[in-house]
Amino acid sequence: MSHHSHNEVHTIGYGVFIFVWLGLVVLTGLTVVISGVHIPKVPVLVALLVAAAKSSLVVNYFMHIKYEARLFKVVLLMGIVTVTIFIGLTFFDVLYR
Amino acid sequence: MKSIHALTVEEHRDFEGARLGMWLFLLTELILFTGMFILYAMYRVKYAAEFHRASLELDVVIGTINTLVLLTSSLTVALSIEALKRNSRKLALWMLGATIFFALAFLVNKYFEWSAKIHHGIYPGSQELMQRSLGDVIYFNLYYSMTGLHGLHVLVGMVVLIWLFVLIARKSQKKYVVHNPHVEQLAGSEIAILKGEKDGWLVDKIGDNVEQVEIKITYEPRAGEVDLPNIIKLENAGLYWHLVDIIWIFLFPLFYLIA
Numbered sequence: 001m002s003h004h005s006h007n008e009v010h011t012i013g014y015g016v017f018i019f020v021w022l023g024l025v026v027l028t029g030l031t032v033v034i035s036g037v038h039i040p041k042v043p044v045l046v047a048l049l050v051a052a053a054k055s056s057l058v059v060n061y062f063m064h065i066k067y068e069a070r071l072f073k074v075v076l077l078m079g080i081v082t083v084t085i086f087i088g089l090t091f092f093d094v095l096y097r
Numbered sequence: 098m099k100s101i102h103a104l105t106v107e108e109h110r111d112f113e114g115a116r117l118g119m120w121l122f123l124l125t126e127l128i129l130f131t132g133m134f135i136l137y138a139m140y141r142v143k144y145a146a147e148f149h150r151a152s153l154e155l156d157v158v159i160g161t162i163n164t165l166v167l168l169t170s171s172l173t174v175a176l177s178i179e180a181l182k183r184n185s186r187k188l189a190l191w192m193l194g195a196t197i198f199f200a201l202a203f204l205v206n207k208y209f210e211w212s213a214k215i216h217h218g219i220y221p222g223s224q225e226l227m228q229r230s231l232g233d234v235i236y237f238n239l240y241y242s243m244t245g246l247h248g249l250h251v252l253v254g255m256v257v258l259i260w261l262f263v264l265i266a267r268k269s270q271k272k273y274v275v276h277n278p279h280v281e282q283l284a285g286s287e288i289a290i291l292k293g294e295k296d297g298w299l300v301d302k303i304g305d306n307v308e309q310v311e312i313k314i315t316y317e318p319r320a321g322e323v324d325l326p327n328i329i330k331l332e333n334a335g336l337y338w339h340l341v342d343i344i345w346i347f348l349f350p351l352f353y354l355i356a
Contacts, residue, residue: 009182009323009325009328010182011179011182011183012179013179014176014179014180017172017175017176017179018172018176020172021168021169021171021172024168024171025165025168028161028164028165028168031349031350031354032157032161032354035350035354035355043354043355044355047350047351047354047355048347048350050350051346051347051349051350054343054346055343055346055347058171058339058342058343058346059339059343061175062171062172062174062175062335062339062342063335063336063339063340068116069113071117072116072117072120075117075120075121075124076120076124078124079124079127079128082124082128083127083128083131086128086131086132086135087131087134087135087138090135090138090139091138091139094139094142095142
């Protein structure tokens with residue numbers, strides 16, 4: 001019965017988490033180093049991209065979205081789309097005023 | 098004993114539902130912080146030069162240390178959940194303790210960082226700050242409100258994690274509630290709790306006016322039996338903690354590293 005599958009305990013593995021953490025530390029180092037390089041305009045975008053990459057690691061592994069049912073992925077996607085619309089429309093308004 | 102009744106007690110749990118509820122709450126948090134990030138982005142566009150200059154006044158070293166502290170705390174809470182799922186209660190508690198320590202370390206760092214700034218007369222509404230350009234004022238107001246709101250989340254997360262530490266360290270409790278209509282039949286009888294076939298305790302006599310019977314059992318989880326009620330609580334607390342981490346992942350480059 002579905003009653004059981006809802007309450008299953010999934011283990012992922014200590015190694016996976018440590019590996020993800022190493023990735024996060026490397027990416028942090030990367031942003032700090034890049035911000036020191038003076039290429040106009042580029043660092044902001046790169047910093048945001050690295051931050052997005054770090055978040056995706058945290059969300060997928062630490063918050064185990066990767067292992068969740070589809071419903072969870074849809075809910076998260078809806079949140080991200082909503083937030084993107086907020087940010088996109090505000091920028092559209094402010095930049096072309 | 099007047100009579101013996103067989104009581105069936107059912108436990109209702111929906112872990113997936115609990116996690117989904119937590120995710121919905123996290124989305125509201127996401128929207129809360131997005132509002133502030135939008136404010137930051139818009140003023141950054143308007144006062145690019147001032148934001149750049151003001152950001153140089155923040156200590157990148159403290160910021161980087163705090164980033165590493167939070168990232169590591171995310172790791173330890175993930176390991177704690179994993180350990181509890183594998184029934185290594187001791188490791189789970191050590192990892193949870195480490196997470197609480199890192200949370201405290203983050204807040205202490207933040208305290209020193211803020212007090213250094215305040216000591217230099219830079220805080221919202223200060224005379225020193227008001228003499229500077231509007232861009233600087235906005236930058237530091239955003240700095241204090243955004244890292245402040247984030248710090249508040251760290252504090253709340255830490256309190257929740259401490260609560261879970263206590264729950265997991267304590268022996269697990271199970272509560273069974275027996276409702277009507279069985280209760281009238283129970284009046285006058287005594288409840289016996291049987292442990293295996295040999296041991297048993299006579300617990301209490303049930304009066305005539307009893308409406309509900311609640312039995313709370315404290316037990317040591319058997320080897321091989323995972324602590325389900327605490328796992329779901331710890332998982333949800335972990336989700337909250339990771340969200341706090343993600344927000345810092347964005348706050349850090351935007352305030353400390355903008356070039």
